[in-house]
Amino acid sequence: MxxxxxxxxxxxxxxxxxxxxxxxxxxxxxxxxxxxxxxxxxxxxxxxxxxxxxxxxxxxxxxxxxxxxxxxxxxxxxxxxxxxxxxxxxxxxxxxxxxxxxxxxxxxxxxxxxxxxxxxxxxxxxxxxxxxxxxxxxxxxxxxxxxxxxxxxxxxxxxxxxxxxxxxVNAFQTCLSWGLQKDDAYIVSTPMFHAALNALATPLLYLGGRVIIQEKFDPAEYLHWVSEHQVSLLFLVPTMFQMLALHPDFATANLQSVRWAISGGAPCPAPVREAFRAKLVRFKQGYGLTECGVNCFTLELDEAEQFPESVGRPMPHLWARLVDASGQENPHRGELWLSGPVVMLGYFHRPTDTAEALIEHEGRIWLRTGDLAERDEQGRYFIVGRAKEMFISGGENVYPIEIERALYDHPAVLECAVVGVPDARWGEVGLAAIVLKSPLSEEELRAYLKTRLAGYKVPKHFLFTSELPKSGPGKILKSALAARFKGEHA
CATH class of the missing domain: 3.40.50.980 (Rossmann fold)
Structure with a gap:
């Protein structure tokens, strides 16, 4: 080829x-x-x-x-x-x-x-x-x-x-499946040292569209540029969407040119999506990995709004399978494996890591994503957590993403992350690290979660903090939280 x-x-x-x-x-x-x-x-x-x-x-x-x-x-x-x-x-x-x-x-x-x-x-x-x-x-x-x-x-x-x-391949299937147009414009605000070049910059330039480079994310400047340059597509990580929604200029910002917004890196909290929906901005959830190029799924806007937690169905030139802990394919739930021309060559000078990530199966090279996913009867995929983030409390599997979604629905919660930490009685329990918008006690939050989650899913420990550790692209570093608190709560 x-x-x-x-x-x-x-x-x-x-x-x-x-x-x-x-x-x-x-x-x-x-x-x-x-x-x-x-x-x-x-x-x-x-x-x-x-x-x-x-x-x-x-x-x-x-x-x-x-x-x-x-x-x-x-x-x-x-x-x-x-x-x-x-x-x-x-x-x-x-x-x-x-x-x-x-x-x-x-x-x-x-x-x-x-x-x-x-x-x-x-x-x-x-x-x-x-x-x-x-x-x-x-x-x-x-x-x-x-x-x-x-x-x-x-x-x-x-x-x-x-x-x-x-x-x-990522460029032309993104243009096709996401419905990009040559008149579209997009602000590159996520770091270009990461996947920002792949996500929308390359597809839009491939199509003949306009790309606006923001050297460093600034919510006020971003909102102003959306109006000034008639920006039609928004691509940010949830933390950045959150910063826009909370900025004083958001209430009066002119977002009429925006055709849709897509959140990458992690699920976008429902209150943030609602803030943009109130300004008539349609929202969908993205999913991708650096190793796989980076837009892996697609979903029509109407369906995306009906199923806001779904990342959609695989791109046309991508194959997906779900594999359980025993290595057997499971049609409904398991670790997400992806295969196709967008999969990386491997890790530079890291043969052991490459062998762990890329698996040959039935004539195909599959990327083990490390993400746990579910697939419904209509073929829609839902990311339910990282395989390494899942913890077992009293014999029950607990997926932090489910707890985080419940936490984000509370109006006082700005940001949160849940990790499993050792516990003498239950083996592991949840620790929720939380940044608040407004005062809230641990007792109030625990009572709220008990109305939304099974008892074993409610975190045993709550940590209220002014900020959460983040990576370059703005993703919350759960591993840093786990490393910090596992010993303290053992």
Whole structure:
């Protein structure tokens, strides 16, 4: 199968003057974006970068991410996107792991980048370094296009090797299944070092739409830009939707241009969805993994509103199965396995981790997602938790996501996370870490949950805190909570 990884060249030819990317107040056209990508490739060639070399990036959201993204299929290097929220020691570990030939940084990270690599370059240098001629090169579907890091809550993150086939298949099936249009516009606010490039930026640019880069998420600016630039699609993680809904400008914000909003990374709390629905914004729930490309399911808007907890049905070029603890397929509930052209190549230089994640079964390579899911009679999937997050209390399986949904329905709860901690009597019990909007006692919350959940599901411990630990993309780090409190409550 032959795929054109250098598809931006075609779009630059088809509509060179069409606006593609808004960056610091200036619209970069498709023609200009392609020329910037070619200039970036020539600059890297001038540094001696060759096929297979890694090129590191340490930055807030920046046009340079797209310059490197589209330069890669011209030269064959692999952009390696670093989480700028990590410590110097953690970043040094990732550089030792992936050994990039060059490191580029955004303006906020000059000192840190030069401590990590004295020869590091600012991203702006991609347009100014001494160029070298580009040799003819065509990326194959299975060539690595990106290294995106996953995990890292304990130990060194794993580098998922993302092939060009993942980027391309995800782009065109997202356009088709999500009903994207060439007139759509989207603000990239989730970190571009993570899956933001895959989620909507690549599909929209593939279609000829408009992408607006927000360097760092700011709710007021985001709400203003939705109106100013007639943004039609919203893609954020639940924490960010929550911040928008609670912002003073939300009540008067003009969101009439929005066709729909989609939440990724975790289920979006019902009160947040209701806040957007009150402003006539239609909502659906997304699901995807870095390793699988990243939009894995689809659901029509009417059905999404009728079944707000469902992520939908698998994308056209994706296969799904549910596997129980004994390794047998279960049509209704089990660990979600996915297979198709959007599955990663494996983890960079991590053969053991790769062997645990990618399983050959009946002639297919399956990705074990680690997520527990249910499937109803109509083929809709519901994510019910992480396999590793489930705990057993008094012999009963407890799924934290079910408790969290009940907690989020309480008007005083802003954010929450539930983890299992050791208990001398029951083996494990729940600990709920909660950020409140308004005063609420443990007794009141416990009584509320008892009206919603079976007794064994009600957490034994409640921790009221001012904030919860989060990853770069804004997901709550339950592993950090569990590591902190398991010993204390043992």
């Amino acid at each position: 032959e795929l054109n990884a250098n598809w931006l060249a075609r779009l630059a030819e088809y509509h060179p003057d069409r606006p593609a990317v808004l960056w610091r107040g200036h619209w970069v056209s498709y023609g200009e974006l392609y020329q910037r990508a070619r200039r970036a490739a020539a600059s890297l060639a001038g540094l001696g970068i060759q096929k297979g070399d890694r090129v590191g990036v340490l930055s807030l959201n920046h046009l340079g991410y797209l310059e490197l993204y589209f330069a890669a299929p011209l030269l064959g290097f692999v952009p390696t996107l670093l989480n700028h929220r990590l410590s110097e020691a953690e970043l040094r570990g990732l550089l030792e792991y992936t050994r990039p030939r060059a490191l580029f940084y955004g303006p906020d990270f000059a000192d840190l980048a030069r401590q990590l690599d004295p020869g590091a370059w600012p991203l702006e240098a991609l347009q100014t370094l001494s160029p070298a001629p580009l040799s003819p090169y065509q990326a194959a579907p299975d060539d690595p296009a990106l290294i995106l890091f996953t995990g890292g809550t304990t130990g060194l993150p794993k580098g998922a090797l993302i092939p060009y086939r993942q980027l391309l």
